Amino acid sequence: LRALKRQRLRSDLIQASLQLFGEHGFDAATVDDIVAAAGVWRRTFFRYFKSKEELAFDWNDKHGRFAMTVLANGPKHENPRRAMKRTLVQLADSIDADREKCVKMARLIFDSQILESRAYFEIAKWENVFITTLQQGRILSAEENFKLQVIVTITVNAFVVAVRNWAHAARAGKFRPWIETALELT
8 A cells, every 4th residue: 555655646646747747847836846746845856756857767767667577578589689679669558558759759859959858868777778788698799799799789779869859749659650660761
C-alpha cells in the first residue's frame, strides 16, 4: 500500500509538471508551482526528484531502461546492428503506446536549451550502457570494438533525430515509421 501511494505521488508530480510545462514552458514553471498543482509539500517533491530537470527526464529514463531490457534479453551474439535496430523498433512501439505523453515530453526537451543540453548527456550515458551490454560475452578485437561503438552511436543518434522531427511534425502520428526510416538510412 505504501509503495502504491509513493507511485501515485510520483505520478501526480509528473502530471502536474507536464501540465505546467505545457502551459508556461519549462523555464517559467517553478517547483513551487508544481507542488501547488500536485497538492503536496515542497519537501515531498525533493523526496522524489532532485530538480525539475530530473523530473523532466524521468520519461527518458523509463524508456532507456525499457530499451536496455530489450537489448539485454535479445539473442546472444546477435549482430550488433540488428540488435540495436530490433531494440529501437520495440522502443518505438512502446512510445506509440503512450504517444500523447511522449510527444509532449519530446517537444518539451527539444524546445528548452537547458533540457536539450541535458538530453545529449543522457544520450551519451545510454550509448555507453548499450555498448557495454553488447560487449558482454564477446571477445572483440580493437577493430570490432570500434565498429560496435560506431554502430551504437549511429543508431542511437538516428533515433534522436527521428524523435526530434516526429515531435515537431505538424501532426505527430505513429513514431514507428519515423524510426524505421531513420534506421534504413544508417
